[in-house]
Amino acid sequence: MQEPQSLLATARAKLEKSLLAKGLRRSGERFAILEEVYSRNDHFDAEELFQAMQQKSYRVSRATVYNTLDVLLDCGLVRKHRFGEDDNSKSRYEKSLGRxxxxxxxxxxxxxxxxxxxxxxxxxxxxxxxxxxxxxxxxxxxxxxxxxxxxxxxxxxxxxxxxxxxxxxxx
The missing domain is CATH 3.30.1490.190 (Ferric-uptake regulator, C-terminal dimerisarion domain)
Structure with a gap:
């Protein structure tokens, strides 16, 4: 299993490559969100991630969190789950590299x-x-x-x- 810092470096490189390939902006907010995701060892929803970013005084909007989760999902850096039996169950995420x-x-x-x-x-x-x-x-x-x-x-x-x-x- 990779060390956390090495894993984060691999995730950052993969995100950067994906953003470049899609012509998307390589913003500091996206990389800060990636870092927060890869510092966690739990299953979280977008609101929990947003709150964690706020508590660490990162100035990101909810929209940025949701959009970045979509980007991370698209490039295989997170997995999305729907733990629940109804359509109202929240989407939960977890990091996917090194797991x-x-x-x-x-x-x-x-x-x-x-x-x-x-x-x-x-x-x-x-x-x-x-x-x-x-x-x-x-x-x-x-x-x-x-x-x-x-x-x-x-x-x-x-x-x-x-x-x-x-x-x-x-x-």
Whole structure:
């Protein structure tokens, strides 16, 4: 795995190359946003990224954050996820360079996202690709449920869990 500074240098070079190829401006704001993204080890939405930039006294607009995320997505520097079952779920992002392929666990109560790696996932990907004569480039696997973490700040009590269970059983 690359060192964080080396990884950031690689990301900066990739962004610069992409901006030049598309004739887009190489602004300091875009590179500051890239640096903030690559300093994180979580899944974040655009608003969280905007707030982080504001807290560090970077003067960037929301539009710049959203537009830069699109540029970073387009050149493969971030991945975009929609963790949720409805159209109103927020897009979440994570850096993509220097990351091994992984899957996600999403708590439907506190909405935390946890990552996990399992070598069997790669084996399944390879076997499915071979069996169906398909060149798999990546995969996405998300498990939804409730974490059992005691620090789950919005974890429902037993009464609300029973109501939710009955509602799900009725569906």
């Amino acid at each position: 091994q392929q992984h899957a996600h666990l999403v708590c439907t109560v506190c909405h935390r996202v946890k990552e996990f790696c399992d070598p069997r996932l790669h084996l399944i990907q390879t076997n499915v690709g071979n069996a169906l004569q398909f060149e798999v480039e990546s995969h996405s696997l998300v498990f939804y449920g409730q974490c059992t973490d005691d620090s789950c700040e919005t974890k429902p009590n037993e009464a609300t869990q029973e109501v939710a269970k009955r509602r799900n059983d009725a569906i």
